[in-house]
Amino acid sequence: MQHILEAIQAGASGDELANLSIPESYRAAFVKRDEVDMFEGVESSEKDPTKSIHIDEVATPELAPDEVYIAVMASSINFNTVWTSIFEPLPTFGFLDRLARESEWAARHAQPYHIMGSDASGVVLQVGSAVRNWKPGDRVTVHCNHVDDQDHSAHDDSMLAANQRIWGFETNFGGLADLSIVKANQLMPKPAHLTWEEAAVNALCNSTSYRMLVSHNGANLKQGDNVLVWGATGGIGGYAIQYVLNGGGTPIGVVSSPERAQLLNDMGCEAVIDRRAEGYQFWSDEHTQDESEWRRFGKKIRELIGEDPDIVFEHPGRSTMGASIFAVKRGGTVVTCAATSGYMVEFDNRHFWMKLKRLLSSHFANYEEAWAANKLISQGRIHPIMSDVYDLEHVGAASLAVHRNEAEGKLGVLCLAPEEGLGIDDPEFREQVGEANITRYRTKR
Structure with a gap:
């Protein structure tokens, strides 16, 4: 890959890049099929991604007609990277095997290794014969919706497709590598004012938050809405706060320090609840929730903004769902995309049905939503929430930091890029957007 890096750094044209040889192998971060039982009997919190993630050379797959090769300059860590690395809630090789049964091209994904990573920024090197909107030399970011456009169920909202998958989690050949193959309909223009690593951290979390709050498929945020955001400085919460502020709403951020x-x-978020300082105990034991704590939580929200929230941005799951359903206003919406504290949620249905509340599910974003979210990044209206950068050799350590909730916002990963700070194509616009806005999470570590 060194000759490719040198060409990109020298400003090679698209034609020049297209004529470069694609290596037979490349460096990648992956887990192994024959190690899926390595953490058997170990508590989730004690499982260590540094023991399961390997960095080594892997064979370069052949390019399908609707795919492109990209030189991955940078990627990032998501919770699905952690889940893959600790083989929870189940090993991802089952996903790869199901995908492999769909077609001759899909069969490439069933390997003894799984290359992880659901974010990337980089440069298009070669395109398949059916690709028409992208060409070698294009500087791109990648969104992770891997969808079969020949399936009719993908053509209203592709997130409803029967075989919709998340690239790098439910597919192989993900972004935590020096090279990747992606479908052409995963590509978006790289924001010109950002570095490779700043551009790489956004797509999964930013698009997820956009769909949850802004899209008509989500809560359909409008000006004046009050929005409670759990984990408000985390991977999706940090973008959610920005969308509420950007959309004329009032965020109430819940954090832990x-x-x-x-x-x-x-x-710019004035209403903040430090849940650790307040000492909320929504569960009195593992089977019983404490409604008096829900009421204390709701009272705190009203003290801050004078009324109940119109929308609750949910993702912790079991630990908070009961409180979220209780706290949202009559007729309000709880929108959820995850369950990081547990999947089996419980709430008091009386507070739900009698007050006509809505519980709405959301999962990543379709291409249009991801494109719209990326456009807002490109316009400098929404900013990266990157707090630190690792190199590819230390993906295990970065994943461990996310697993232990030691990381703020998003962690970038340098892949082919040899150092931080490269890839800025529009320094004048960067200055206009403001370094303090772009790097806020780094300066507040």
Whole structure:
């Protein structure tokens, strides 16, 4: 890959890049099929991604007609990277095997290794014979919706497709590598004012938050809405806060430390709840929730903004769903995309049905939503929430930091890019957007 890196750094044209040889193998971060039982009997919190993630050369797959090769300059860590690395809630090789049964091209994904990563920024090197909107030399970011456009169920909202998948989690050949193959309909223009690593951290979390809050497929945020955001400085929460502020709403951010509360204040979020300082215990034991704590939580929200929230941005799941359903206003919406504290949620249905509340599910974003979210990044209206950068050799350590909730926002990963700070194509616009806005999460570490 060194000759490809040198050509990109020298400003090679698209034609020049297209004529470069694609290597027979490339460096990647992956887990192994024959190690899926390595953590058997170990508590989830004690499972260590540094023991399961390998960095080594893998064979380069053949390019399908609707795909492109990209030189991955940078990627990032998502929770699905952690799930893949600790083989929870189940090993991802089952996903790859099901995909492999769909077609001759899909069969490439069933390998003894799984290359992870659901974010990337980079440069298109070669395109398949059916690709028409992208060409070698294009500087791109990648969204992770892997969808079969020949399936009729994909053509209203592709997230409803019967075989919709998340690239790098439910497919192989993900972004935590020096090279990747992606479908042409996963590509978006790289924001010109951002570095490779800043551009790489956005697509999955930013698009997820956009669909949950802004899209008509989500809560359909409108001006004046009050929005409670759990984990408000985290991977999706940090974008959610920006969307509420950008859309004329009032965010109420829930965090777990004074430092995180201050970060929200610096972003323009005035209503902040430090859940650790308040000492909320929504569960009195593992089977019983405490409604008096829901009421105390709701009272705190009203003290801050004077009324109940119109929307609750949910993703912790079991630990908070009961409180979320209780706290949202009569007729309000709880929108959920995950369950990081547990999948089996419980709530008091009386507070739900008698007050005509809505519980709405959301999962990543379709191409139009991802494109719209990326456009807002490109316009400098929404900013990266990257707090630190690792190199590819230390993906295990980065994944462990996310697993232990030690990381704020998103962690970038340098892949082919040899150092931070490269890839800025429009320094004048970067200055206009403001370094403080772009790097806020880094300066507040």
